[in-house]
Amino acid sequence: MSGKRMDGPYSAGWDIIHSCDYRCPYCFFIPSWTTDAEATNARHLVVSKEEWLRFWDLCYKAAGSFQIEIAGGEPFRHPDLVPIVQGIARRHSVRIVTNLSVAPALILDHLDPKTVCFSVSFHPQFASVEAVAEKLRRLVDAGFQTVASIVAYPPYFPGLPGWRKTIEASGVRCYLNPFQGVWEGARYPQSYTMGEVELLRRHAFAAEPAVRLAERSPRGRLCAAGRRYFRIWPDGTIYRCCAATELGLKPLGHVRDGKVPLSAADAPCPAERCFAPNEVVHLSPG
Numbered sequence: 001m002s003g004k005r006m007d008g009p010y011s012a013g014w015d016i017i018h019s020c021d022y023r024c025p026y027c028f029f030i031p032s033w034t035t036d037a038e039a040t041n042a043r044h045l046v047v048s049k050e051e052w053l054r055f056w057d058l059c060y061k062a063a064g065s066f067q068i069e070i071a072g073g074e075p076f077r078h079p080d081l082v083p084i085v086q087g088i089a090r091r092h093s094v095r096i097v098t099n100l101s102v103a104p105a106l107i108l109d110h111l112d113p114k115t116v117c118f119s120v121s122f123h124p125q126f127a128s129v130e131a132v133a134e135k136l137r138r139l140v141d142a143g144f145q146t147v148a149s150i151v152a153y154p155p156y157f158p159g160l161p162g163w164r165k166t167i168e169a170s171g172v173r174c175y176l177n178p179f180q181g182v183w184e185g186a187r188y189p190q191s192y193t194m195g196e197v198e199l200l201r202r203h204a205f206a207a208e209p210a211v212r213l214a215e216r217s218p219r220g221r222l223c224a225a226g227r228r229y230f231r232i233w234p235d236g237t238i239y240r241c242c243a244a245t246e247l248g249l250k251p252l253g254h255v256r257d258g259k260v261p262l263s264a265a266d267a268p269c270p271a272e273r274c275f276a277p278n279e280v281v282h283l284s285p286g
Contacts, residue, residue: 118146
């Protein structure tokens with residue numbers, strides 16, 4: 001697909017780096033960080049800043065403006081994050097998913113609230129809620145659209161009401177993300193109590209709560225991932241979605257291929273679960 005603008009909007013999830021200054025017990029990447037840390041952390045070195053900018057310029061020329069969600073790891077650990085975002089935000093909308101451990105001045109002095117917004121994750125074991133709330137307030141005061149989230153890790157439930165109250169006092173909506181994993185021998189989100197599920201339904205991101213809470217599987221439902229959305233790994237490999245890498249499916253391509261890998265039609269979901277908010281929204285009604 002090149003030389004022809006499409007009817008958008010298109011979106012992409014981009015894990016720009018698999019390195020983080022936190023080690024949250026509920027993080028998906030902890031196994032690879034502990035068993036193959038050097039290789040995991042070096043993935044982002046494969047593609048240069050100039051190659052990233054060329055790829056996103058190609059996407060714009062072929063398909064128009066994308067809504068790009070940049071995550072990690074912690075995106076601000078990437079040495080070229082700021083100039084990359086400055087470059088791509090001229091033509092695309094950018095949301096950065098961050099733990100906000102970075103000094104707010106780096107954001108306030110270099111990024112534009114007209115084209116960049118934030119999804120901030122609060123991790124109680126590594127930051128105080130008061131410090132994060134103050135940083136959030138500064139982003140809001142500067143005009144950045146910002147939301148916050150907390151993983152509903154089972155040991156966190158006693159603290160959730162107070163943390164949410166403090167965060168939302170800064171002017172930011174605070175959502176809860178279902179925990180995906182095992183705690184004390186029980187698998188989650190399947191092991192949440194009815195009361196915990198109700199709390200999550202009230203405060204989680206709205207899209208497909210039954211799928212994100214593992215109450216129903218997306219397998220077989222048509223999905224626009226691969227047609228209107230793709231996910232990029234730090235080494236530049238492009239996949240249909242998170243499930244493709246989990247299942248070991250063939251990638252759609254690479255950012256160096258010189259093309260935008262979007263298919264012409266929706267395809268059935270190949271996965272038993274879908275937990276990423278920016279991906280589950282592409283499932284067809286069902």
